Amino acid sequence: MTDAPLDDLRRAVYRPVRSGNALEDTTARIVQTVRLGLVAPGESLPAERELAALYGVSRDTVREALKELSDAGWLETRRGRYGGTFVVDPVPRPSTPAVVSAAELSDVIALRGVLEPGAAWAAAARSLSAEERDVLWARHEAAALAEGEDYRRLDTLLHLTIAEFAGIPSLVPLVADNRARVNAWLDTFPLLPRNIEHSTSQHAAVVSAILAGRPDAAHAAMRDHLAGSEALLRGFLA
Known part of the structure; x- marks a missing residue:
């Protein structure tokens, strides 16, 4: 790859x-x-x-x-x-829960809900090259097979790849900045195996819709996926 x-x-x-x-x-x-x-x-x-x-x-x-x-x-x-x-390996993790205001949490979640479904829609609307299609599926598989702390890194790479393949250069830094804030919060609570399994199936739906050239389905699948993350963020941080 x-x-x-x-x-x-x-x-x-x-x-x-x-x-x-x-x-x-x-x-x-x-x-x-x-x-x-x-x-x-x-x-x-x-x-x-x-x-x-x-x-x-x-x-x-x-x-x-x-x-x-x-x-x-x-x-x-x-x-x-x-x-x-x-x-360093491993990367330092926060020893105490993050303190996040309700306004900040809602702002980051709302922006993510605009950026990432839009990126999935735009990626599905493009005619991806064979190389891009292979890379996108490989990123999904890598996240699906990841174990432990490596999961979040590979999950993030998948999401950033979708943003990259949307074909809108200025979109990627926006998604990266937003995702970095989300990751900083996710690092303060544990990985949940059943949640990862659910996320993996949702990733498959998003990626499959993009590869099939179905923008509306990709948008809807990403919205469903982000709803699960939002529930966890609000549950741990609100």
Whole structure:
């Protein structure tokens, strides 16, 4: 399976940060790539020079952000021929439940309910290439076979791939930002095996509708899938 679509997703996340809070925004963006699973536990981040170019900041800013996250236990530096900055394995998890206001929770859930069903509809309305079709199904299968903490990373990659295949470049960063906030909350409560089984069957419905070129069915299947996530988020966080 090609990594080209994943590279496209990485480019959507590794984008220039806002001016004024370069260090904070760079640090947050690196955390986002980890929460989204674009850099898995044990994998290396791009080199400092590349990160600086992607984020549009100085190498000093990148170096400070990496040090902050290393000190916080998210990253580790390895020396030698195969050295670099790596995501720790396992990634640190919050020890206390998230504190989320009802307004913030409703805002994030409502935005997700607009973005992701729309992405599924748009992806189904496109004529996907054979490569894109293979990648989409492979992402679904990978999530279906995932075990333990790896499930959320691969689940996220599937959702981001659907957004990528919608063919609307500006949509992917919006979905990525929204998903990163959702993942930060999901990390505070346990994986539920029956919920994962249900999600897997819903993923199959979404992906099958996209591959069959049925936009309305893909939209409806994604709405059903997100309703389950919403129930869990409200149950654990409200």
